[in-house]
Amino acid sequence: MKKNDLLKPTLAAWLVLMGWINSSSAGGMADCCIQFYKDAGYEQAFPLCRTASEQGDSHAQYILGKLYYFGKGIQQDYAEAVKWYLKAAEQGYAKAQFNLAVAYARGEGLLQSGGTAADWYYKAGLSYLKKGKKDNALRCVERIKYLKKSSDLSESKALLADKLLTSIHGDVTSKTPSAPGKNQK
Numbered sequence: 001m002k003k004n005d006l007l008k009p010t011l012a013a014w015l016v017l018m019g020w021i022n023s024s025s026a027g028g029m030a031d032c033c034i035q036f037y038k039d040a041g042y043e044q045a046f047p048l049c050r051t052a053s054e055q056g057d058s059h060a061q062y063i064l065g066k067l068y069y070f071g072k073g074i075q076q077d078y079a080e081a082v083k084w085y086l087k088a089a090e091q092g093y094a095k096a097q098f099n100l101a102v103a104y105a106r107g108e109g110l111l112q113s114g115g116t117a118a119d120w121y122y123k124a125g126l127s128y129l130k131k132g133k134k135d136n137a138l139r140c141v142e143r144i145k146y147l148k149k150s151s152d153l154s155e156s157k158a159l160l161a162d163k164l165l166t167s168i169h170g171d172v173t174s175k176t177p178s179a180p181g182k183n184q185k
Contacts, residue, residue, distance in 0.1 A: 030057040037063050042073025053084060061088035062096040069099070069108075078109030089120065094127035098140065105147060114151035118144050122160040129167060137168050 030052035036045035046067055052060035061084045067074055069081035082103050088096035101120035104113050125140030144161035147153050 027057070029055070030060040033060045033063060037067075042067060044073075046073050053087070056087075056091075058088040058091040058093040058096070061085075061091075062093050062099075065096060065099065069103075078103065080109075082109035089123070092127055094124050094131065094133070094136070097121075097124035097127055098136075101140075101143065105143070114147045114153050115157045118147050118153060118157040118160050121147075122164055125164040126167060134168060137164065141165055141168070 029048050033045050033049035033052050036042070036048060045063065049060045049064040049067065053064045065081045065084035065088065066072070067081075068077045068084065070076065082100065085096045085100040085103065089100045097120050101117045101124060103109055104117035104120060106112065121140040121143045125137040128134075128136040128140065141161045141164050144158070144164070148158040148161065
């Protein structure tokens with residue numbers, strides 16, 4: 001065991017005891033949760049993420065969902081992962097919306113539903129657009145198109161891909177090009 005591995009649990013306990021993070025500070029708790037997660041200190045991240053998640057921090061809820069989904073530092077539990085993805089997704093957290101769509105598409109932790117997956121991919125795409133992440137939004141379009149090919153997606157759900165593309169690129173049908181020959185050399 002590395003010396004650094006021994007220090008992580010001690011550091012988390014020390015931070016709590018010294019008041020750097022406490023139960024009234026979701027932000028501080030979430031920051032520590034995120035840092036331990038990034039450092040692959042999953043067992044240390046879990047209780048911090050759990051507390052921050054229960055206090056409503058969407059980033060911590062997303063990470064807690066990932067810990068459950070992949071079984072990092074805890075027993076893998078798709079249903080519990082979906083529960084936390086949903087809480088973060090309802091707050092507009094794009095990555096959680098995307099992961100929730102994946103869970104619906106695959107039927108992991110809940111009843112499989114291509115239509116609900118398409119809805120969440122659409123919401124994720126719009127959330128990514130608000131953050132200026134066009135490539136991620138386009139990935140959502142591709143996922144909806146894939147669902148259209150691979151499942152019985154209703155026409156209205158299938159049109160979500162086109163609707164999202166319009167949001168990404170603007171309404172190209174309303175822009176009519178100038179007539180050829182005029183003002184062209």
